[in-house]
Amino acid sequence: MSPKRMIMRRAESGGPQRPVMLAIAGDSASGKTTLTKGLAEALGHERNESMCTDDYHRYDREERASLPFTALHPSCNYLGIMEQHLQLLALGEPILKPVYNHHHGTLERPELVEPRDFHVIEGLFPLYSPLSRACFDLKVFLDPPESIRRRWKVARDTRERGYTAEQVIADLEKREDDSAAFIRPQRQWADIVVQFAPIQERHESEQGPLSATVLLRPTVPHPDLSAVLTEDTREAMHLKLARDEDGKPVDALHVHAYASRDTTRRVEESIWASLGIDDNFPDCLGTIGKGERSEPLAVVQLIILYHMLLARAAQRDQVEVGAVRP
Amino acid sequence: MSPKRMIMRRAESGGPQRPVMLAIAGDSASGKTTLTKGLAEALGHERNESMCTDDYHRYDREERASLPFTALHPSCNYLGIMEQHLQLLALGEPILKPVYNHHHGTLERPELVEPRDFHVIEGLFPLYSPLSRACFDLKVFLDPPESIRRRWKVARDTRERGYTAEQVIADLEKREDDSAAFIRPQRQWADIVVQFAPIQERHESEQGPLSATVLLRPTVPHPDLSAVLTEDTREAMHLKLARDEDGKPVDALHVHAYASRDTTRRVEESIWASLGIDDNFPDCLGTIGKGERSEPLAVVQLIILYHMLLARAAQRDQVEVGAVRP
Secondary structure: OOHHHHHHHHHHHOOOOOOEEEEEEEOOOOOHHHHHHHHHHHHOOOOEEEEEHHHHEOOOHHHHHOOOOOOOOHHHEOHHHHHHHHHHHHOOOOEEEEEEEOOOOEEEEEEEEOOOOEEEEEEOOOOOOHHHHOOOOEEEEEOOOHHHHHHHHHHHHHHHOOOOHHHHHHHHHHHHHHHHHHHHHHHHHOOEEEEEEOOHHHOOOOOOOOEEEEEEOOOOOOOOOOOOOOHHHOOOEEEEEEEOOOOOEEEEEEEOOOOOHHHHHHHHHHHHHHOOOOOOOOOOOOEEEOOEEOHHHHHHHHHHHHHHHHHHHHHHHHHHHHHHOO | OOHHHHHHHHHHHOOOOOOEEEEEEEOOOOOHHHHHHHHHHHHOOOOEEEEEHHHHEOOOHHHHHOOOOOOOOHHHEOHHHHHHHHHHHHOOOOEEEEEEEOOOOEEEEEEEEOOOOEEEEEEOOOOOOHHHHOOOOEEEEEOOOHHHHHHHHHHHHHHHOOOOHHHHHHHHHHHHHHHHHHHHHHHHHOOEEEEEEOOHHHOOOOOOOOEEEEEEOOOOOOOOOOOOOOHHHOOOEEEEEEEOOOOOEEEEEEEOOOOOHHHHHHHHHHHHHHOOOOOOOOOOOOEEEOOEEOHHHHHHHHHHHHHHHHHHHHHHHHHHHHHHOO
């Protein structure tokens, strides 16, 4: 049997239990890790493995210093290999994933990733190419206002990655062109666009807890929120027909930071109940740091979780239907 | 388009210019690197990339020290990933190959391997599994007598890998079971089995230049040596019908170390001429060290080269035939 026939046979037969794949794309320090963490915890480490596409950096920090482009440029990453690995994972095959160490800025020995029920793939480039996008069951883009993202990036990179505030600010300037050219355009391919930001009509401030605007694009069937969102819950959340940046119609869900925990929780539990799952409501959602919570984050995570669990259930049904065929 | 359909489409359309793949399998210090080096030079670095499957070691030297098995055990290697990478390469897709540093015994950052015209894959495991074997156009196994292999291993590992002779000898003992269970059985899957050894009927010695016995199994069409090997060249080379270890019939080509360079060269040039290639006869064949030559090695390399160049020509013909189809 030729190798060509072989891979095809594996592709044909290896399908049924393929993982549910979620993309979380966004610029550096847009909140990807925080969003991913709660999802990963809710899904459980036996069922889910999260990974970051920064691991596909082609150069280490020292090498990048002398290059004419930043880590946000496609040439600075093994995007072809990233696509290949996403495809393999989506087909239920293991990969030997490269490893970029953010703390030291070094490329290290690769590690085995075996297919699980769920894979959360977060990073700068998961929605960059058609081949990559085709691997995902749900595509999310994080789109905070630049002023907030810059504040988050300075805080994170000085705390965790050994940079000074001045270095981070200089780096942000250096990255601006690549960000505009390669990262922000990925927003257009997402099923869900999330913006954590003060809602201006309510005179909220950037310094306080942030509300969320969640654009639910009609590219996937979202949970039916009409039964959940009533006049009672309006102070916590409401859905509004809106126009996207490009003028296309979209559902805009506003989740308010100042709503009472009780009201938000009631909405969250209704969404959870609509899934028809026996499990208890996952309490890990909404965590942003030690003891800190964000109800808007919890709602965003819940909606994403809804999609992932439903995709898994749909796959199981398909497998069962497939199994009784002659 | 689902990711499953996508990989299949790539497999269907990506075929024609797939690389010619050669496996050189054998135990540690059986002569794989020396054999590979001359082939790689003859093929040229633009057309060929050689790699060693030791790169698929799962553990570094320090980790291996506390494990109950040696590097010759399948569990000590990412063999599933090795299979996957060989399949991808055979289909003309790039891979991000892990890297094992033999000098330091460490696992390092992976490196990109892009498909070339030829790939020489040498190592302990290329013929271990059916999936792996199916990737190769030609499969070679190196089978020196244990006494010679042990001498080579002590010399190489003390010179290049920072071990003492005592450590190498202890290591050989430790590896014996795994070698017998997992490495030597791969001999059965080779198209060509090569044994560099004194030919006893001629009272040759292990200390002098080594002759070669080359088993040409009828699993692939070998060059027609009947026109080349005459009474005139008998002192350099002769072909003998023989029985393999398992009793199966096989062509045994004896290449004598003590033959005159002129006679051997005449045979080599005849094989080369039979390829109908315009290129000059490659002078790099037969090199074993600084200024040292082995004519038996040159003949073995030439026969392998014959197969690789012919496989490439056959592929080109297929592509051309394919191209004029309606």
